[in-house]
Amino acid sequence: MKASRLISTALIALALSVPLALMARADGDSIPASPNADQVRTAKLVHGLLSDSRYAYRPRQLDPAMSADIFERYLESLDPTKMFLTAADVAEFEAYGPRIGEAIRDGDMEPAYAIFAKYKERVAERVTHARALLKQDIFDFDGEDRWIYDREDAPWAADKAELDALWKQQVRNDWLRLKLAGREPAEIRKTLDRRYLNQGNNTAQLDGEDAFQTFVNAYTAAIDPHTDYFNPRSTALFNQSMSLSLEGIGAQLQKQDDVVVIRELIAGGPAAISGKFKPGDRIVGVGQGKNGPIEDVVGWRIDDVVEKIKGPKGTQVQLDVVPGSANLDSEPVRIVLTRARVRLEEQAAKSKVLTLPGTGGDGADRRIGVIELPAFYQDFQGRRNRDGDYASATRDVARILGEFGEEDVDGVVLDLRNNGGGSLNEAVELTGLFIDTGPVVQVRESGGRVSVEGDRTSGVAWDGPLAVLINRGSASASEIVAGAIQDYGRGLVIGESTFGKGTVQNLVDLDRWPGSEEKRFGSVKLTVAQFFLPGGSSTQNRGVVPDIRFPVTVDASEFGESTYDNALPWTRIASVPHTRYGDFKPLLPQLNVLHESRIAEDPEFQWWVEDVEQFRTERAKKYVSLNEAERRAEREREDTKRRERQEQRRALGLPLDPLAEESSDDGLQANERDIALDTAREKAAEERPDPLLQESAAILADAMRLLDNDRQLSAQVLPESTQPGSWAR
Numbered sequence: 001m002k003a004s005r006l007i008s009t010a011l012i013a014l015a016l017s018v019p020l021a022l023m024a025r026a027d028g029d030s031i032p033a034s035p036n037a038d039q040v041r042t043a044k045l046v047h048g049l050l051s052d053s054r055y056a057y058r059p060r061q062l063d064p065a066m067s068a069d070i071f072e073r074y075l076e077s078l079d080p081t082k083m084f085l086t087a088a089d090v091a092e093f094e095a096y097g098p099r100i101g102e103a104i105r106d107g108d109m110e111p112a113y114a115i116f117a118k119y120k121e122r123v124a125e126r127v128t129h130a131r132a133l134l135k136q137d138i139f140d141f142d143g144e145d146r147w148i149y150d151r152e153d154a155p156w157a158a159d160k161a162e163l164d165a166l167w168k169q170q171v172r173n174d175w176l177r178l179k180l181a182g183r184e185p186a187e188i189r190k191t192l193d194r195r196y197l198n199q200g201n202n203t204a205q206l207d208g209e210d211a212f213q214t215f216v217n218a219y220t221a222a223i224d225p226h227t228d229y230f231n232p233r234s235t236a237l238f239n240q241s242m243s244l245s246l247e248g249i250g251a252q253l254q255k256q257d258d259v260v261v262i263r264e265l266i267a268g269g270p271a272a273i274s275g276k277f278k279p280g281d282r283i284v285g286v287g288q289g290k291n292g293p294i295e296d297v298v299g300w301r302i303d304d305v306v307e308k309i310k311g312p313k314g315t316q317v318q319l320d321v322v323p324g325s326a327n328l329d330s331e332p333v334r335i336v337l338t339r340a341r342v343r344l345e346e347q348a349a350k351s352k353v354l355t356l357p358g359t360g361g362d363g364a365d366r367r368i369g370v371i372e373l374p375a376f377y378q379d380f381q382g383r384r385n386r387d388g389d390y391a392s393a394t395r396d397v398a399r400i401l402g403e404f405g406e407e408d409v410d411g412v413v414l415d416l417r418n419n420g421g422g423s424l425n426e427a428v429e430l431t432g433l434f435i436d437t438g439p440v441v442q443v444r445e446s447g448g449r450v451s452v453e454g455d456r457t458s459g460v461a462w463d464g465p466l467a468v469l470i471n472r473g474s475a476s477a478s479e480i481v482a483g484a485i486q487d488y489g490r491g492l493v494i495g496e497s498t499f500g501k502g503t504v505q506n507l508v509d510l511d512r513w514p515g516s517e518e519k520r521f522g523s524v525k526l527t528v529a530q531f532f533l534p535g536g537s538s539t540q541n542r543g544v545v546p547d548i549r550f551p552v553t554v555d556a557s558e559f560g561e562s563t564y565d566n567a568l569p570w571t572r573i574a575s576v577p578h579t580r581y582g583d584f585k586p587l588l589p590q591l592n593v594l595h596e597s598r599i600a601e602d603p604e605f606q607w608w609v610e611d612v613e614q615f616r617t618e619r620a621k622k623y624v625s626l627n628e629a630e631r632r633a634e635r636e637r638e639d640t641k642r643r644e645r646q647e648q649r650r651a652l653g654l655p656l657d658p659l660a661e662e663s664s665d666d667g668l669q670a671n672e673r674d675i676a677l678d679t680a681r682e683k684a685a686e687e688r689p690d691p692l693l694q695e696s697a698a699i700l701a702d703a704m705r706l707l708d709n710d711r712q713l714s715a716q717v718l719p720e721s722t723q724p725g726s727w728a729r
Helices: 037-051 064-078 087-106 110-133 160-180 185-204 208-223 232-243 270-274 302-309 380-384 393-406 424-431 477-487 588-600 603-621 628-652 675-685 691-709 711-717
Strands: 228-230 245-248 251-256 259-265 282-288 294-296 316-322 333-338 340-343 350-356 366-372 411-415 438-445 450-455 466-470 492-495 503-509 523-532
Touching: 037 087, 037 208, 037 523, 064 087, 064 110, 064 208, 087 110, 087 208, 110 160, 110 185, 110 208, 160 185, 160 628, 208 228, 208 523, 228 232, 232 245, 232 380, 232 503, 232 523, 251 302, 259 270, 259 675, 270 333, 282 302, 302 316, 350 393, 350 691, 366 393, 366 691, 393 411, 393 424, 411 691, 424 438, 424 450, 424 477, 438 477, 466 477, 466 691, 477 492, 492 691, 588 603, 588 691, 603 628, 603 691, 691 711
Parallel strands: 366 411, 411 466, 466 492
Antiparallel strands: 228 523, 245 340, 251 259, 259 282, 282 294, 282 316, 316 333, 350 366, 438 450, 438 523, 503 523
């Protein structure tokens, strides 16, 4: 069983995703003895959807086997690394196992709350132990000790003594990382003590709502890997991520110690326009309206602070802010902002143009337009309201394609790497930008009925050469687009095999049945159908296999749909009639020869291959050495390699890596770094050399050149083409 689950998310501009142990409420830290009325009602509604109705694609009855499954997943979600609970704890919990199904059906949270309370108790004990270890003389690193960080398949620790031994090695590794980064012992001790204390404080503040959501999601995960329960707040964040917009001040926030800190200002938002904020500024108080009382928010969890800051556009909010350069106990500056609707451009489609010099007998340069699409977003409410400016991946890509036409680009690469999906409707409409009407995806419901979703609008936004770049992180809607382009022979698909998520989810509002005007019960994202490509093949489990393959970064056994123990198997159905614009099989041998020849001489690509192999080797070990000399030698090799590559770039006239001078490991967690510097580092990373994108553009240019120079081959590969340079008509 894998603990990780694929989550398609956009960057939330007013909240960062944080692990369970960092989510802490300001208004209470106790686990109640019994659920509230809304939680009882919610549990019954979720059960009705997933186990007692025809809504779910593959409903499961809450029988003893299901109860055992939920029990195991609940423990896994609380303690995935098995670093807090002991085998004795788990044995004690097993008494609840047979009651799990009945508890969900009846809204009885007593088993969930009892387990969660014990988890909190064990975290507190481990934190106390870790802090005590910092005072001991255990930080010599001359032996052959190892820290085994991958404990997913490890048994539960037999007792506290075994946990003590595990934590000793983890604390020693934390210390060694900071030591290798050049920190002195006193600073290391202070940093780690604060780290463990924060973990303990945040976990101590977890409450019944956290226990409830975690427990219900153990149930949804037992149904299938992509069914999730969202409480009302999580539902709002999910909708926000899909719409790429929010109503608030336009700032990305981060928790640092006990304070919420501004990480980044969103261009065009009230905070940025005011000119009164900088990354690293700390928000210590929030008040509503121009003169409302200020609430001290120090020590609050981040989503509670966000809830106070967000609000309808046109309303005002007061913020008490301590500049990042000042001591936290300094007098705060009070700033009043008027909230506005802010577009989250960070996850919107972006474009650039690459110029590839001509080769061989063809001296003409090729201009390749690149569209980077991180997600298939759509503002559903804006579309329903017929808002002419609603966010839409298809609309943004269509606009970019129009700009490419004006700029006379020769070909287009659609970059879907790490695009986890989003709106099915957007996937269909976006594919329609490249084909002239026809089916895009077949959707089979639980009863077996198959419907066809397709492009019904005549004409194309781009009929020229096209390539789609994918990797293992490309999932769901990305696989629909890449698979349809491949089935139509509309373009080349390049990269790695995709994730393999071939199911369709709907977001069901649980407030629709009680008819509540308030948002009380949340929503369920549940699997309602399986999709198939026009040719009849499912992408489920197998994913989309590219025409030109790059080296595999992560094995299918480690990441992807195939790692889920309850994922649907691959299958196929009948194909539906659709145009075959091209057949690239006769072209692929030549493209592969040119590709292999080019990357053999491409230092950036070869460095990437080396790094992938090294990553895979290290990942397979599942441990790190605690010998200082060995670790220091590894670090020095990495630093030397990075410097030497940068010098080779200079000598060859290649673009430099803006992060080449950065330390390989500073030993810090994300919330411990200087926020302004860390944000600048993230921005610089966007400018790092991207040999895979460059090579994809070169492969597309090769295809264009080969087809332009060989009419017989062109007629074989593009039988539908009637115009030079067109791959779609």
